[in-house]
Amino acid sequence: MIKKRDIRSYTKEELRNFFEENGEKAFRGNQVYEWLWKKGAHTFDEMTNLSKSTRVFMDEHFTINHIKVDHMQRSNDGTIKNAVKLHDGLVVESVMIPTPTRTTACVSSQVGCSLNCEFCATARLKRMRNLNPDEIYDQVVAIDKQSRIYNNRPLSNIVFMGMGEPLMNYNNVLKAIEKITGDEGLGMSPKRITLSTSGVPKMIKKLADDQPKFNLALSLHSAIDEKRTQIMPFNEQFPLEDIADSLKYWYNKTGTKVTYEYVVWKGINDQKEDVDALVDYCKIIPCKVNIIEYNSIDDPRFEQASQQALNLYERTLEANGIVVNVRRSRGKDIDAACGQLANKP
Known part of the structure; x- marks a missing residue:
């Protein structure tokens, strides 16, 4: 029996070569590639401009390891959380976040996570494996379809803020973005994509060298090393000074x-010294700050800070000429908000 190969691991040129080597015209490779990446085909039977015998031949040699939205939850505010089953039975989560002006897909890059942020539910899963480029791409396609059904408009933005640390799955994430933004894929503008990292200095520098057109966000949460290490223990290996150097x-x-x-958490980073440290860190390079509402993961150590503390941050940052937005979380009632993704039923 022929061991089937994952067809989406092939480049267009490799598909063209495959067809030529098997007595077919090379342009068949172009057609298959378009079906896979532009039209999002799940099966070879959908590829109707290929002959029946060619489709059977493809099915004998290849598999399309497509994701399946195994379970979908819809929040009171319109947010959708997908439990996405992968070809090997593992599950990740992705989220559709609608607002009056945009629809954002929050996608995962790893099953579990390589890092150990104390406040994040995903960190409790540990990393099981990296997602392949097509598995990342499929999450975006699924959410685009949901946005068209529920919001009557296409997906407008993508954030890599789901499960996993994107820079720990560097090559696959960049390949996925290439497919998402390419003319032979979804053709989305890279300016509408944000990659969020917890801060891996070496990989931030590598990303800079690769000259991406998308945006970078840093999950900071404290600009004081001791405090950041308490809530994000890996900070001991990647201290704020090293991250600052990579951001420059x-x-x-x-x-x-x-x-x-x-x-901002009560009793952790809600004092004036925390605000002042953030202001100083913001002076390293031009930046903006998103203050994010905390979403409970049933850990008594972490509690949403008071409105007064949030006001202090907002007021002080603005007084120092730093752009700041206070983000209200969406999808909390279905555990779809930031930090809550943990395959919880």
Whole structure:
């Protein structure tokens, strides 16, 4: 029996070569490639401009390891959370976040996570494996279809803020973005894509060298090393000084601002010294700050800070000329908000 190969691991040129080697015209490879990436075909039977015998032949040699939305939950505010089953039975989650002006897909890059942020439910799963480019791509396609059904409009933005650390799955994430933004894929503008990292200095520099056209966000949460290490223990290996150095490198190479994602917790980072440290960190390169509402993962150590603390952050940042947005979480009633993705039924 022929061992079937994952067809979406092939480049267009490799597909063209495959057809030529098997006595077919090379352009068949172009047709198959278009079906896979532009039209999102799940089966070879859908490829109607191929002869029946060619489709049977393809099915004998290849498999399309397509994701399946195994379970969908819809929040009171219109947010949708997908439990996405992969070809090997593992599950990740992705989220559709609609607002009056846009629809954003929050996608996962790993099954579980390589890092150990104390406040994040995904970190409890540990990393099981990286997602392949097509598995990342499929999450986006699924959410685009849902947006067209429920919101009567296409997907407008993508954030890599789901399960996993994107920079720990560097090659596959960049290949997925290439397919999402390419003319032979979804053709989305890279300016509408944001990759969020917890801060891996070496990989931030590598990303800068690759000159991406998409945006970078840093999950910061404290600009004081001791405090950041308490809530994000890997900070011991990647301290704030090293991250700052990589962000300077990023800005010098790309000229693109960074967004700092920042949750404020009661008794952890809600004092004036925390605000002042963030202001100083914001002076490293041009940036903006998103203050994010905390979403409970049933850990008594972490509790949403008071409105007064949030006001202090907002007021102080604005007084120092730093752009700040306070983000209200969506999808909390279905555990679809930031930090809650953990395959919880």
